[in-house]
Amino acid sequence: MTVNLIKLALPSGSKYDIRIGSGVNSKLGDVIAGITDYRSLALIADSTVSKLYSEKVSQILEESGFAVAQFAFPAGESSKSLAQMEELFGALAEYRFARDSVIVALGGGVTGDLAGFVASTYMRGVPFVQVPTTLLSMIDSSVGGKNGVNVAGIKNLVGNFKQPIYVSADTDVLNTLPELEWKCGFAEMAKSAVIDSREFAAWMFEAAPKLVEHDTDTLVEAITKTVEFKARVVVADERESSRRKCLNYGHTLGHAIEAVSQNPKVLHGIAVAEGMRFAAFLANDIIGTEPGFVEAQDELLSSLGIQRLGRKFDVDQIMERMLHDKKSNGRTISFVLPKAPGDWVVQELDPSVVREHVEKWMLG
Ligand SMILES: NC(=O)c1ccc[n+]([C@@H]2O[C@H](COP(=O)([O-])OP(=O)(O)OC[C@H]3O[C@@H](n4cnc5c(N)ncnc54)[C@H](O)[C@@H]3O)[C@@H](O)[C@H]2O)c1
Secondary structure (H helix, E strand, O other): OOEEEEEEEOOOOOEEEEEEEOOHHHHHHHHHHHHOOOOEEEEEEEHHHHHHHHHHHHHHHHHOOOEEEEEEEOOOHHHOOHHHHHHHHHHHHHOOOOOOEEEEEEEOHHHHHHHHHHHHHHHHOOOEEEEEOOHHHHHHHOOOOEOOEEEOOEEEEEOOEOOOOEEEEEHHHHHHOOHHHHHHHHHHHHHHHHHHOHHHHHHHHHHHHHHHOOOHHHHHHHHHHHHHHHHHHHHHOOOOOOHHHHHHOOHHHHHHHHHHOOOOOOOHHHHHHHHHHHHHHHHHHHOOOOOOHHHHHHHHHHHOOOOOOOOOOOHHHHHHHHHOOOOOOOOOEEEEEEEEOOEEEEEEEOHHHHHHHHHHHHHO
């Protein structure tokens, strides 16, 4: 079985290892013991992941000489809140966690974002380790140091940057991941491949049948390629001022769909996939795309098991969300528009142009 190691070194001076593969969590205690002298760990997980993995991970950590206290919070996006942070601060204080403690975030992006923000603020900052348990968190949220919580109904309104000291992405934990969460991860992988390069997009196209079968070696390679892509982007633009915006491909419409959809709510990755299809359709009309690009991207997403949504949403609500997204200036709408794999531009569009295309999209 393949195990890959990525050594990330950021312009700010932060350096950390990202280990990817089957069984890498078994080394978690030894690795943390090798990079810090601290011996007190707070293991933070959501209620679902905690039941599945906290005991096992605690044991591994204790075998390496750590004193471990487990904390669990209710699973779901609504836990990315200031109220939940306050509860965790209180619990950490009760356990007398001091600055010589390490926080271990065991879970998906919600846990990583919440525990990362707690780690960056508790006692003015304690080190933290990311142990991602969803495909999405392995390829995206555990790398790059962004954290935060939702406030006033706005996603990630409050947060900051804090890099982990280590990331352990053990593909074994994905065995319990629900199928829809796999698809969300695949969507973000496809996004990275299309934005990165012709080579990565072509590789992904070939790998799709094995990925949907959850073939471990293909999965480890796909996670590694996606993390390497994210690492390249983050190294070039650690604090998201320019190039890192390419990671928002598919997210302009995606975030709006995620926000306005009800019963059932469309999950983030699935909404992003729809946003990618829409952005390619928009790009084709506005700047022109390479012949066959739109169809190839559609096929890639479909082969990963992500079909077009085919749901109608209220166009006024969608427009309102896109115009008042926290990254928007309120007058124009920013889109990452692809021309071909690895070739894209970020463009501010007039809302009337976007609206016309959203209306057409909803009909199609
Ligand atoms: N910081 C960043 O750079 C960044 C990037 C992308 C997304 N995000 C954030 O990540 C969050 C989404 O992450 P997510 O999709 O991982 O969500 P999540 O953490 O809510 O996990 C999804 C669901 O899967 C369950 N789960 C997790 N691991 C499991 C496992 N191994 N087996 C069974 N069930 C498991 C969780 O309990 C949860 O119900 C959003 O809040 C988003 O804003 C952050």
